[in-house]
Amino acid sequence: MKLEELRGKLIYQALLVGAAALLTSALLSFFSQATEADIKAAEEADLKASLAQVLPGAYENDLLKDTVTLPGKEGEVLVYRGRRKGKVEAVVYQVSGNGYAGSIVCVMGVSREGKILGVRVIKHKETPGLGDKIEPAKGDWIHSFEGRWLGDPVTEKWAVKKDGGVFDQFAGATITPRGVVNAVKGGLAFFEGNKAQLLDEGVQP
Amino acid sequence: MSEYLLLLLGTALVNNVVLVKFLGLCPFMGVSKKMDGALGMGMATTFVLTFATAASWMLEHWLLMPLGIQYLRILAFILTIAATVQFTEMAIRKFSPGLYQVLGIYLPLITTNCAVLGVALLNVQEKSDFVHSLMYGFGSALGFMLVMLLFTGLRVRLAYAQVPPAFSGAPIGFVTASLLALAFMGFAGLA
Amino acid sequence: MNEKYARITKDGLWNNNVVFAQMLALCPLLAVTSSATNGLGMGLASTAVLLLSNIIVSSVRHLISPEVRIPVYIVLIATLVTLVDMSLNAWAHELYKVLGLFIALIVVNCAILGRAEAFASKNSVLDAALDGLMMGLGFTFALVVIGGVREIFGSGTLFANAHLLLGPAFAFLELTIVPQYKGFLLMILPPGGFLVTGLLLAWKRVLDARRAEKAALVAEEAAS
Amino acid sequence: MNPIAHSPHAHAPASIGKVMATVLLALVPATLFGFWLYGWPAVNLWAVALIAAIAGEAFVVRMQGRKVRTVIMDGSGILTAWLLALSLPPYAPWWIAVLGSLFAVIIGKQVFGGLGQNVFNPAMAARVMLLISFPLEMTTWVAPSQAPGLLESLRITFLSQPIDGMASASLLGHVKTEFTRGIGLDQALVGYYTPMDMLWGSRAGSLGETAAVLLLIGGLFLIARRIITWHAPFAMLLGVAVPALLFNAIDANHYAGPMVHLLSGGLMLGAFFIVTDPVTSPNTALGQFIFGLGCGMLTWIIRTWGGYPEGVAFAVLLMNAATPIIDQYVKPRIYGRDRKGVALVVKKEL
Amino acid sequence: MKLFDLKGGVHPEGKKNLSAERRIRALPLPKKLYVPMQQHIGAPAAPVVNVGDHVFKGQLIASAQGNVSAAVHAPTSGAITALGDHVAPHPSGLPVPTITLESDGKDEWCAIQGCEQPLELAAEEIAARVGAAGIVGLGGATFPSALKLNVSRGVQTLIMNGGECEPYLTCDDRIMRERAVEIVEGILLIARAVDAKKILVGIEDNKPEAIEAMQAAAQGTAVKVVTMPSMYPMGSEKQIIQVLTGLEVPAGGRPADIGVLVHNVATAFAVQQAIRYGKPLISRIVTVSGGAIKTACNVEALVGTPVQELIDFADGYVQPASRLVLGGPMMGQQFTNTNVPVVKGSSGVLALMTTEIGQSEASPCIRCSTCVRACPVGLLPLEMAAHIRAADLTGAVALGLKDCIACGSCSYVCPAHIPLVHFFNYAKGDLAAQERSKLKQEATKKLADARLERIARIERERAEAAARRKAAREAKERAAKEAAAKAAEEAV
Amino acid sequence: MLFAAIISLTLLGTALGLLLGVAARYLKVEGNPLVAEIEQLLPGSQCGQCGYPGCTGAAQALADGGAAVTLCPPGGIALAQALAAKLGVDADLSGVEDKGPMIAEVKEEICIGCTRCFKICPTDAIMGAAQQIHVVFREACTACGKCVDVCPTESVTLQPIPVTLQSWYWNKPILGSAA
Ligand SMILES: Cc1cc2nc3c(=O)[nH]c(=O)nc-3n(C[C@H](O)[C@H](O)[C@H](O)COP(=O)(O)O)c2cc1C
């Protein structure tokens, strides 16, 4: 039969689409296998890079593999742990607070002494130009947490200046920093409350 | 109930497919010169969009996920959408030649209306259940329809305005869309 | 023959530009052009798909029956897009994150199916390849221009982060046009995208009209 | 022979210039009050806005080869800039006024073909553009009557001198902020809301929006002069007051009452001078009523549930977008036809 | 009596005081009269006299043609000097067929026959006599009255239009003040001709003297005088019906459809004159007014009198007029040639100054919707004008263009001075022209088809004939052959 | 896994292809009613000035999108607008010059009565017999110009139809640049 005639046949059309699907899905499957490893690696590298921002320094273990999940105020918290010489030296986890336009999600790294190693905002909907100064790219406000702990400043001073605390607010935007400060403060409280499990040390019976 | 209402409002107004998500712009610009065309396109898209969101949810949850072949998602979704659209096109052509006339070349373009695939893909990312997905698709379609009608109304009026030659037609359409998008920013934070 | 290639080239880049003349592919155009870098990345990705899809469609055009032509083309394009998607994800992860959904949406980029239908399915492989390339470059051009304008006015830079997104080789592109710029948010936000596109379209009109006028003048002089 | 003129051979003594001049006149009291309240910076800002609008309009009109004089003299550009200036924070830097005015008269109006051709309210389009582009500058308010001297005022307007000492929040912004801390209306309003001050306009807010009484008088003057009709303003106030009343009755601690709503933000200015913009509002009385009602309700919704403390400008733009559709469906009944346009049927009287 | 609301409408400055207190005076007999054949709606009348003929006053000089038409009579006695074209009282300034009559100064009536007891005439007879007298509506539309009477027979209500809502004009006011008795008799005649049950005379409240005079004359008859508020266009047929009865004439219909007949009060006077005295319609009251006229007045002018004579009679101009208008300022037509004649429909001759016209260059429409509020019909003038401007006449029709009564209220109030009615009249004219060319196209299409068919038929017939000839020839040949064969056979 | 992927997609494709094939067969639409509708709009004088074999050809070309709506000179601007509306396209009317209604006129002085115009007129608008002066029947002439082309003595010309009181109407108002 000639191609012309074939093209009019119902079964030809069905098979044509089928064949196209067959060929392409086969191609894709192979390609997917080829790229799978690279994609995974890229995603891990991504996550690592963001962890590294709040956990400066080198750790002997693979952070992504040493995790623990603990109950927090708003559901489960996934904690990554960094070790040196087998001891947990630092932990990283997510905290969130309420900003001007919804919740602000941050990751924070805390040393075993309870000091903040770094904080980064990973998701927020604050007003560009007002509230977005919490991003390191737009200002270094977020670095003002580094090295602080629940005793520095004292608990009452863990607030923006307008509310009598020590942290700066931005001109025309108080809500956003207030939200971040509260979130970080809550994160430190979480650390204090779950220290034993976090540091993987002698869980007292 | 109010949860669904919020979802509808959110998808239709706050995160409007066209003005905020930037999906479906070609028909938005192309079929907005006459009210009938816009209405027809809006309705056709509403149907296809809702259907595609539901169908792709099923594909994802009953085929791709169980088999672990999510990398074929684009392929599977678009195939389904394209077939549906073409089927719809043939049906409309058969049963409503008037509508077919109005939609003209844009009916096949629904396939390539990226709102359809875009919403389906976004919806899968939302990881919501079936009813939510249906609402998500329908809400997005409503949003598309709404801005389509508003925009068409404006463009029809502009057709009688003395727009400077350099701007008449598409350029003023974009400027108008810009101001419409500006207006829709007022819905931010609503839902 | 050369004349034909010149025409295809000119059509793709300017006269029948996907964006400025055909008014297609508007979604990625507006969605990813908050900076020139994004525009360039998106443009190159689309060009790759356009080129390949045109070649394939043109080479299988005789096999396809009209009833199922669209599904078949789309399957082809979807495959190509998935390939690009995976490649970017694996090897240009930063760019992948920025362009996000819109990589997948290259599938439905009206321009690609449009070219498959309007050109590739009717022309030889070589012509189709050239057409795909030129249309893609034309599209890239539009993306970069709009992205550039929005970026300059919006944040005072040009091709910011190019090394991050496109690789270190592109670092030379990065420019800071206005140091200490406060930023003009409108340009980065959706309304700005529409506005810039509208203004550029009007500008193209004025340019074309001027050129036509000049040509007419020259012709007149030649006649007299 | 001069061409034969078509009838009518008589004409009412009205012209576009006179209409615009009347509206400007109606704005004068509220504007002067704003000047008095906020001092010289307000005057600077107002003047800069007007100059920029005139210059910008003259430039584009000239580029198109049209007559600059007639366009400027119709007063609509000046009115647009004036209304824009009245809706700006009084201590905003000069470039805010310039950018806003240029956007209003060029993108908002001339690009559409000039007076009467635009579909969105130019002043409000510009205001929203400024708000989303420069949220800091556009949400920095001052407490009234701090009247800096002329020299200092120049520094405020032209050198963007920080005004930390004088900063104050507007009522709506303040309430919104307090809500985020979980503070209810009963406490949030203390010290912020005194009905008499609100009525006379002694509050933080935009340059010309605060003096409710003066704006009302201006509006009534326009109604009396038949420049505007009562429909749109009344409907807008209704559209805010009714939901406010309802929800306030349900939960007084979360939903402010009608008086708070009516007297705060740009509502009064909006109701009498903005939703009445003939160009961008519907043609018929009923259409204008629907338009006003929509503006009012959207304003209330945005204020109450939205992300922005105030929504007049957004509401106006959204309803502008709906205007052609309102116009298409709301038309007067034609003599001898029913509402649908079908010719009446003769009832044979016996 | 309860009045109903009129929607829209405007209040132009009345300016009636310029001429309202001037009694009607007869114009001196002009030397030459130009009597156009078309002074009414419908087909032009056809001359029944020749150049050189001598005619008497009131003698028929042109007879009605077809259904819708009106006869024309000699306004005075004299000689016909020309049957030809003369400039028409029409904005186009085009020539129309006109009979030129040179007055012999004697003003001699032909034999006319009145009627002593007019109110006892049969309805058909009244209509016939009205038709013979060449009476057309004097309210402005100049529709042949006899026809209107005939189609309106059996209506419920007769409305007499004494609205005279146009500024400046006082001719109806004066005629009601001075000839109320005759008018009332005319009204009763019309009522009898159509067998109306209810008779209302609507007069605007800015004419108290006319109301009083009419009320006095109507005492004891079925005629009821109603005072209406002053507002333009109160005098328009549809609007006066709405105000007085609350009814609306259906779109595309006639007042008779809802049982109403409207006539102007001056028409009633003409009817009375025609029936009681047998006098045809050869003169009318004309208001000469306007700021540029020295002595505004009302004159009774013969049809065909050049307008210049009326202006001279009013002592000419105080200052050069910036515009001359026939009719009222709202609906009247500008003219430039003062040689145009007074016709049956001429209600006024106005010489206006620039300040009175108040027109200036158009600015853009600001969509203020003042025009929407002013339109008595409920149209959207701004939208219609925008559509017409953009050459979308179909769109304008969909908006109700055909319902527009061209009253000009919208143009009057528009602060942007946009010539709205001008747009509408242009569009109506263009649509009519399109309609004509469509009719013609259909006709020519038929012709073309007929021709093609004819050619095909001729072709076919020719082919058939050829075939027939061929068949015959072949038959002959065959026969010959057969014969030859037979012969051969036989020979074998 | 790989297998499952390929098979499921193939099946999906085949099924959808079948669906479309069936649809294409049973939902087929015949012919194009548009051509007839367009032909109804055209003057029908089959004059061929458009370059197509008569009005039917022109209608076909219009329906296929191969011809501009301004193709028919006898139809003028009005027809172009009607066609544009029917086809839903934006007409560029700048190219059409509507000379207003025209009519053929035979100059009696030079007409030799050759009957050529009489024979060619598609609407039988010319009357006359051999060796006699021919006259044009105003109501039937579409100003197609064919008679002008064939007349050996150039005695036929197209003239604008004169305006009369009945056919006169107001011109379109021209507003200044400000408005
Ligand atoms: C449009 C708009 C956006 C705003 N966005 C933010 C924001 O993102 N973050 C924030 O803290 N305040 C934001 N605000 C300001 C709040 O309304 C409020 O005025 C402010 O936080 C109070 O702080 P202040 O005491 O420094 O004025 C925004 C206000 C407006 C009008």
Ligand SMILES: Cc1cc2nc3c(=O)[nH]c(=O)nc-3n(C[C@H](O)[C@H](O)[C@H](O)COP(=O)(O)O)c2cc1C
């Ligand atoms: C007519 C008019 C419209 C306005 N529209 C808005 C608006 O849509 N959104 C907004 O945030 N402010 C708007 N404003 C400014 C507010 O009325 C008011 O000045 C300001 O919002 C009050 O400060 P707050 O935003 O901190 O409450 C408008 C002002 C005027 C005069």
Ligand SMILES: Cc1cc2nc3c(=O)[nH]c(=O)nc-3n(C[C@H](O)[C@H](O)[C@H](O)COP(=O)(O)O)c2cc1C
């Ligand atoms: C806008 C407009 C205004 C009119 N004004 C008057 C008027 O004031 N007096 C009048 O008698 N007829 C007026 N007419 C004419 C009437 O509609 C109607 O034709 C007339 O009264 C019928 O009477 P007739 O046949 O005796 O003329 C007007 C018509 C229109 C359209």
Ligand SMILES: Cc1cc2nc3c(=O)[nH]c(=O)nc-3n(C[C@H](O)[C@H](O)[C@H](O)CO)c2cc1C
């Ligand atoms: C009653 C009235 C209200 C107006 N309100 C506005 C306004 O809110 N914003 C504005 O830009 N222009 C306003 N104008 C001026 C004018 O209509 C405006 O510049 C047009 O929108 C420009 O085409 C107003 C004019 C009038 C007569």
Ligand code: SF4
């Ligand atoms: S009155 Fe004039 S300016 Fe006002 S809407 Fe009507 S046409 Fe436009």
Ligand code: SF4
């Ligand atoms: S002229 Fe027509 S549109 Fe204008 S007011 Fe009169 S009826 Fe209405």
Ligand code: SF4
């Ligand atoms: S030009 Fe017009 S009338 Fe002549 S054949 Fe073509 S379509 Fe028919």
Ligand code: SF4
């Ligand atoms: S132009 Fe000549 S051939 Fe054509 S219709 Fe008229 S008379 Fe006939």
Ligand code: FES
């Ligand atoms: S609809 Fe064309 S690219 Fe989105």
